Amino acid sequence: MVKRISHKNSSCGVARPLDAIGDGWTLLIVRDAFDGLRRFGEFQKSLGLAKNILAARLRNLIAHGIMDAVPASDGSPYQEYVLTKKGRGLFPLLVAIRQWGEDFFFEPDEAHVLLVDRMRGLPVQKLELRSQDGRVLGPEDTVVHPVREPTASEEK
Template identity: 55%
Template sequence: MAERKRMNTASCPVARALDVVGDRWSLLIVRDAFDGVSRFSDFQASLGVARNILASRLKALVEEGVLEAEPASDGTAYHQYVLTPKGQTLFPVIVGLRQWGERNLFRRGERHSRLVERATGKPVARLEVADAEGRALAFGDVVVVEK
């Protein structure tokens, strides 16, 4: 299998981000970590991913500082994987993907999981891009400029 081209020196922030979390397994691992999954066997059970792929993605996420491997809290010889502060900043990315999926990939009335606020049980508001004063922006309202 050919080695994939690294994008870690690209001038585009999207390309660099995708270099770290741009495959489905990495994002699903991050999603599961937000849901409280922390052990290898639990990630594997949740995702149904092959052990070698899971090990590779966990290693890469640790190397990139998205997850941290630490001794298991139950005192066993196992490790658990926890989100670092850098990994926690992926929360809006996961919420945005979830909301996009809810809006575009389910038929009206089709059952799916929902993201709700823990304290109230109320649905999370839709994410939106806003200007510095908080006004909503659409894709036509912005442009990428080189620094």
């Protein structure tokens, strides 16, 4: 049922997350959840996807600990789907997608939406990767480094 990218590389730090969210619909569901949608029908109406697909995606999101089904909230006998902490952790990722979309998927004069700071009403800053000492880092300035967390069993 759960998609599995069966390969040695599946634990590379990018593949494993993609196994959970690497699907056309999943991140749109998460996005709607950030926008406050909670009910099955709300997601379905907002996204216009088939109900069986939505049910499958929600099951998958729950199985991955990204969303949770909670009993009610307005007294109705149904469930609501809410983001977990792990799910809320996707916020920077969604912002990155949106900013990339803003930059490359709209003609300069095409109507689109912009993410703004609610408090001031001004556009947010562009996401930037920075070093500990504050330099902005590009792809060529970074490298992946294997790490073993220093646990208590550090003695040999």
